[in-house]
Amino acid sequence: MFEKTGVATREMVMTKFPPIERINKGPVAVVECYQKIPCNPCQTACPFGAITIGEDINNIPCRDENVCTGCGVCVSKCPGLSIMIVDGSKSPDTVQFRIPYEFLPLPEAGEKVTGLDRAGQPICEAKVIKVMDPPSFDRTPVVTLEVDRKYLYDFRNFRREA
Ligand code: SF4
Ligand code: SF4
Structure with missing residues (x-):
């Protein structure tokens, strides 16, 4: 399935998420x-040594x-x-995501956008909280969004409706 579509299955996705207790912290x-x-x-970018690949550069990061x-x-x-940040500590009803977003024009804080799943299908409404695009990000802006908690394992991207 993944080899054909490039879309990770729920089983694959769940291997990458930490326990909900950690997300809520x-x-x-x-x-x-x-x-x-x-x-x-x-x-190499992680200042805390939290990601390990090991001696073989082909290894999958942990x-x-x-x-x-x-x-x-x-x-x-x-x-x-491939990397996003999830944060379940802000509210019992929502989660915040920080995702890379390379489309222009960039959204603005407060904007309502359409949340997409890993197959690019619309699944929910999302609210843009913050947009970061400093030179150090080298043209890969990072957008923070608030999403209903029930889409924690499905939300992966968004599209603007304007
Ligand atoms: S968010 Fe990324 S860079 Fe920051 S500590 Fe976690 S793995 Fe490292
Ligand atoms: S593609 Fe994989 S190995 Fe390369 S930086 Fe992203 S997460 Fe790390």
């Missing part, structure tokens, strides 16, 4: 890298949720746009 990285490829900017602070440094550094 505060921000943490979800590293959705599923295939062995020669790549390691996530490991994120330690107990070391990850959710700082978000790794999000814009991944060339595959």
